[in-house]
Structures are given as C-alpha cells and as structure tokens.
Amino acid sequence: MDLSIGEVSKRSGLSVHALRFYEKEGLFANPIRRTPGGQRIYREEDLQWLASCARLRSSGMSLAAIRRYVELMRQGPGNEHERLALLHDHEKRVEAQIHELHECLDVIRYKVKAYAEYVARTQAGELRDPTPPDAEADCHRAAPAGPSTG
Structure with missing residues (x-):
C-alpha cells in the first residue's frame, strides 16, 4: 500500500519536515x-523502519551512526560483522546510560524518602527546627561520589 508523506507523518508522529530531513540525510x-510529479511515495516497510530509527535516535544513536548502519544495510550481505559492531557499541552506550540513570534514581529515591519523613515529622509537630534535610549530605549518602551525584 502506497502512503503519502502526510499519511506517514500522521502514523509515525514525525513532522513532514523531519521526514524530508531523514530522506535528505540518507x-x-x-x-x-x-510519483512522476515528484511526490514521495512511502511503503509500510518505511513506517516500520522509521519506528526502529526513532528508537535508535531516542536511545542516543547519532545520525552519523544511523546513516552508517543504513549504508551497510543497503550494501547487502557480507558486512554483518560491521553492523553487529556498530549495534554492539551503541548497546554498550545505552547500558552505561541506564546504569547512570539507575544511580540518579537511587539519589532521587533517597531524597524523596528523606523529605517525606521530614514532612511527616513536621506535620506531626515533632520538629522545632524547620530546616529540611541537607541536600548535599543526602546526595553523598545515597550514592557513591561521582560526577552525576550532585
């Protein structure tokens, strides 16, 4: 089934401008x-690829890396090891991002717990000092020291 750029835009969630950009960037x-009149004609496979491409982009894969992956796909069989290496490198970067996000989540959870306890004690009239938990101390107790803990 042939699809117009407007239909692909609606179904993919990408703007017409973004679709033209993706095409221009290969x-x-x-x-x-x-068409003979120059209008773009898309297929269902293009929508499926856009969904994969959008996932790669949202996971942080660069346009250059996606472009290289596409070039390798278009070359056909024989370069699977290069495709695998490209995807494996990206997988490592995503795993590192997930690890860092888990560390961030640990800090946030610690802070939520500390402030929830503080608010509960304050509302119960248990505290005379209205100073909330020390943010810097919270951070350093919640996660190992590092560039993303503050």
Missing part, C-alpha cells in the same frame, strides 16, 4: 520512491 533503509 536515513531511510530503502530509497523513497516518487
């Missing part, structure tokens, strides 16, 4: 066909 797995 980010589609297959070349986009055109």
Whole structure:
C-alpha cells in the first residue's frame, strides 16, 4: 500500500519536515520512491523502519551512526560483522546510560524518602527546627561520589 508523506507523518508522529530531513540525510533503509510529479511515495516497510530509527535516535544513536548502519544495510550481505559492531557499541552506550540513570534514581529515591519523613515529622509537630534535610549530605549518602551525584 502506497502512503503519502502526510499519511506517514500522521502514523509515525514525525513532522513532514523531519521526514524530508531523514530522506535528505540518507536515513531511510530503502530509497523513497516518487510519483512522476515528484511526490514521495512511502511503503509500510518505511513506517516500520522509521519506528526502529526513532528508537535508535531516542536511545542516543547519532545520525552519523544511523546513516552508517543504513549504508551497510543497503550494501547487502557480507558486512554483518560491521553492523553487529556498530549495534554492539551503541548497546554498550545505552547500558552505561541506564546504569547512570539507575544511580540518579537511587539519589532521587533517597531524597524523596528523606523529605517525606521530614514532612511527616513536621506535620506531626515533632520538629522545632524547620530546616529540611541537607541536600548535599543526602546526595553523598545515597550514592557513591561521582560526577552525576550532585
């Protein structure tokens, strides 16, 4: 089934401008066909690729890396080890991001707990000193020292 750029925009959630940009940058797995009048014609496979491409982008893969991956796909069989290496490198970066986010979440959870306890004690009239828990101390107790703990 052929799709117009407007239909692809609606179904993919990408703007018409973004779709043109992706095409110009060589980010589609297959070349986009055109009508004799020059209008773009998309296929269901293009939508499926856009969904994968959007996941790669939202996970932090650079346009250059996606472009390289597409180039390798278009070359066909014989370069699977290069595709695997590219995806494996990205997988390592995403795993590192997830690890860092887990550390951030630990700090946030610690702070939520500390402030929830403080608020509960304050509301119960147990505290005379209205000073909330020390933010810096919270941070350093919640996670090992590092660049993303503050």
